[in-house]
Amino acid sequence: MPRWLAHTIVVFLFAALIALAFSRVNYAWNWTGVWEYRQKFVQGFGVTVGISVAALVASTLIGVLAAVLLEAKNPLLEAVGRVYVEVIRGTPLLVQLLIGFYVVASAVGLENRYVVGVLVLALFSGAYMAEIFRGGLAAIPQTQRDSARAIGLTPWQSFRLVILPQAVRLVLPAVAGQFVSLIKDSSLLSVIAVSEFTLAAQEVNSFTYSTLESYLPLAAGYLLLTLPLSAVSRLLERRFRYEA
Amino acid sequence: MNLEISGLVQRFGTTTVLDRLELGTGDVRSLVLVGPSGGGKSTLLRILAGLDVPVAGSVAFDGVALPRDEPSLRTYRRTVGTVFQAYNLFPHLTAMDNLLLPLVQVHGLSEPEARARVREPLERFGLANHAHKRPAELSGGQKQRIAILRALVVQPRRLFLDEPTSALDPEMTAEVLEMIGELKDLGTQFVLVTHEMAFARRVADLMAFVGDGRVLAHGPPGEIIDHCDVPRVRSFFARILP
Numbered sequence: 163m164p165r166w167l168a169h170t171i172v173v174f175l176f177a178a179l180i181a182l183a184f185s186r187v188n189y190a191w192n193w194t195g196v197w198e199y200r201q202k203f204v205q206g207f208g209v210t211v212g213i214s215v216a217a218l219v220a221s222t223l224i225g226v227l228a229a230v231l232l233e234a235k236n237p238l239l240e241a242v243g244r245v246y247v248e249v250i251r252g253t254p255l256l257v258q259l260l261i262g263f264y265v266v267a268s269a270v271g272l273e274n275r276y277v278v279g280v281l282v283l284a285l286f287s288g289a290y291m292a293e294i295f296r297g298g299l300a301a302i303p304q305t306q307r308d309s310a311r312a313i314g315l316t317p318w319q320s321f322r323l324v325i326l327p328q329a330v331r332l333v334l335p336a337v338a339g340q341f342v343s344l345i346k347d348s349s350l351l352s353v354i355a356v357s358e359f360t361l362a363a364q365e366v367n368s369f370t371y372s373t374l375e376s377y378l379p380l381a382a383g384y385l386l387l388t389l390p391l392s393a394v395s396r397l398l399e400r401r402f403r404y405e406a
Numbered sequence: 407m408n409l410e411i412s413g414l415v416q417r418f419g420t421t422t423v424l425d426r427l428e429l430g431t432g433d434v435r436s437l438v439l440v441g442p443s444g445g446g447k448s449t450l451l452r453i454l455a456g457l458d459v460p461v462a463g464s465v466a467f468d469g470v471a472l473p474r475d476e477p478s479l480r481t482y483r484r485t486v487g488t489v490f491q492a493y494n495l496f497p498h499l500t501a502m503d504n505l506l507l508p509l510v511q512v513h514g515l516s517e518p519e520a521r522a523r524v525r526e527p528l529e530r531f532g533l534a535n536h537a538h539k540r541p542a543e544l545s546g547g548q549k550q551r552i553a554i555l556r557a558l559v560v561q562p563r564r565l566f567l568d569e570p571t572s573a574l575d576p577e578m579t580a581e582v583l584e585m586i587g588e589l590k591d592l593g594t595q596f597v598l599v600t601h602e603m604a605f606a607r608r609v610a611d612l613m614a615f616v617g618d619g620r621v622l623a624h625g626p627p628g629e630i631i632d633h634c635d636v637p638r639v640r641s642f643f644a645r646i647l648p
Binding site: 306309310312314315316323324328333402404 | 557
């Protein structure tokens with residue numbers, strides 16, 4: 163059976179199950195109320211896309227920097243990386259957002275909640291990225307580094323030509339997964355009143371009292387972002403495979 | 407090559423792996439290092455290949471001492487070739503790209519010049535049809551032979567081979583040993599660490615038994631394998647030879 167057919171069948175069955183569940187709930191659907199607020203959804207979606215892209219880029223850079231720190235020979239540098247990773251991974255994003263915005267940002271005089279939101283999100287995701295990158299680098303056999311040195315490559319050449327290409331292939335699935343998580347985690351920025359997609363749905367719900375009609379589009383909207391990301395990741399994985 | 411090693415000491419943490427090792431080879435083309443695991447053979451080879459710096463002692467090839475600073479060692483490494491037991495080739499590149507990489511990136515050849523240089527060796531060793539493949543598509547023996555070629559095409563002064571067949575099955579081992587034998591006939595200088603005693607006997611101009619961090623015996627292979635009067639060496643061969 164071709165893969166697209168199998169996927170279509172399973173999605174169809176899944177949707178049928180959901181529809182069946184909904185049909186038994188006796189829910190009075192009211193899409194018109196929500197439809198009036200469609201502009202709000204669109205704007206919120208745009209904000210979510212903007213936050214996600216900014217945080218994706220920033221968290222990748224932070225992750226690389228932290229991974230370098232984690233592998234540093236200097237104990238102080240390694241400690242900075244390790245404490246950062248453990249504290250950020252071990253505490254809820256919600257708490258980090260609240261402290262980040264209401265305590266730290268206020269203290270430094272940073273008032274723009276969008277900037278703070280992106281920064282906190284990037285620092286949050288960066289901690290996970292750091293461990294992903296570190297694990298990827300560690301998984302490359304030492305002989306690869308030896309071979310690179312043995313043929314006379316400089317450290318930068320070794321990294322650029324030998325280590326990095328292999329590390330990218332190793333971490334690609336995990337990084338894609340982290341990107342998907344980040345997009346959904348961006349919904350939490352609503353607690354510091356960033357007008358992103360989830361807050362929009364919450365507000366529409368409070369205006370129309372049409373809960374399912376507010377939140378189902380929300381789910382669809384996030385899928386619209388995450389599905390292409392997964393697809394691109396799988397495409398890249400196939401292209402980068404070591405076998406032809 | 408004329409290899410002179412004096413007072414060589416190597417430590418990893420608190421463990422002393424090479425303990426004031428001494429060796430003088432005279433003028434030989436091939437040196438084979440044998441001995442028990444953990445005895446120091448690979449550690450010694452890595453120092454000779456310019457990959458590690460010893461804690462103390464001196465190494466000189468043909469009267470020229472090995473440098474101790476990394477930039478000079480890098481320059482030295484560019485004049486020699488090293489092949490490890492496994493995972494030599496870069497898996498994200500084809501065999502051909504693996505061969506071209508050092509020529510283009512390190513030795514400054516243009517890609518057409520590099521391709522021209524690798525063509526004949528690839529054909530001579532029967533690997534021309536496999537050059538477009540990635541390492542994952544090659545057998546263990548083919549991978550090791552490509553790795554040896556990669557070390558060869560930069561026209562090194564000498565090769566260092568660290569148990570090149572230890573990860574291979576008997577048939578592929580034979581394939582790789584045949585290639586090394588051919589290289590010996592062509593006059594290539596090399597230092598080989600191996601457990602393949604029959605092969606060592608055939609290709610070694612000089613054999614050195616490395617155990618407990620020192621050279622316990624050295625001489626023509628037949629002498630070391632068959633009539634060595636150092637008890638440690640005799641018991642090693644008594645145990646491993648059929």
